[in-house]
Amino acid sequence: MSEDVRLRPMRWWDVADVHALEQTLFGATAWTAEAFWSELAHPDTRTYLVAEGSDGALLGYAGVMTVSADADVQTIAVAPAAQGRGLGGTLLEALVERAREAGATSLLLEVRADNAPAIALYERHGFDRIAVRRRYYQPGDIDAWVMRLRPLLPLV
Template identity: 50%
Template sequence: MRWWDIDAVFVLEKELFPDDAWSRGMFWSELAHARGPLATRRYVVAMDGDRLVGYAGLAASGAVPDSGFAAVADVQTIAVARDHWGTGLGARLLTDLLQAATAFECAEVMLEVRVDNTRAQKLYERFNFEPIGFRRGYYQPGNVDALVMRRTDPSTPASGVQGTEIHG
């Protein structure tokens, strides 16, 4: 994802998450940490021709030397245009994020998912994420709980989608 993608990302964000969409500023802030030797973020977009049809982002926090604390990654967002649901695009985006977690030398990957989003939960389970807890009232408005999931081995299985390009 680059700065010039933010307007298209924001349109899809508002369409898919109308009640709790990220602002343009939030995406700008994340991208500020996605380049250079000290990068701690990985944000990608999926294009179908000239149309942005998905995006995903990951944040890594580094290990603390001599503390026993290993680096951890958090899946910040994954979004796929409704007309691309069921095509494997979500799996491809998640594969890219898991590869980034490996590159960041993360020992585990965490995420939150709405308890009522069974489609996403099934995707994460296919990638060996396991439920480890809840965050009560995490998603607002509506006071919807989040299921917290973790994957302790970020090495990635092969996955792909024909005709859709992923760009970092």
């Protein structure tokens, strides 16, 4: 990832830009702005990050829920112009670290079965496919792969 990108906590004033990128990337399955507001309302169990360029432009965002030994990746998204430069991996690594800090021993996620770049990213970072959720993504009847990273080793 380029050094002119920084990660920081998502704040309420980021929701409009995050939602616009969400709609660009995910269309009919995009989260609503209200969904992001709801997630930000639970800072004790949710961590959301934004990645921004040196010019302040939103390049991506990610979130994780940590409520038990099994943490869950809620979302990872990278703007089209920033894809292919390692930002998705940087965001994922930050979520893994947050889950580890919260005491989680595994990290779960769902990914569209037809999203080969995302699946490759998760596999490169040690995630294994453990289940399929048939017709999970609507509209479109797209299956979801459930993937898990385990164990989350303590930081040394």
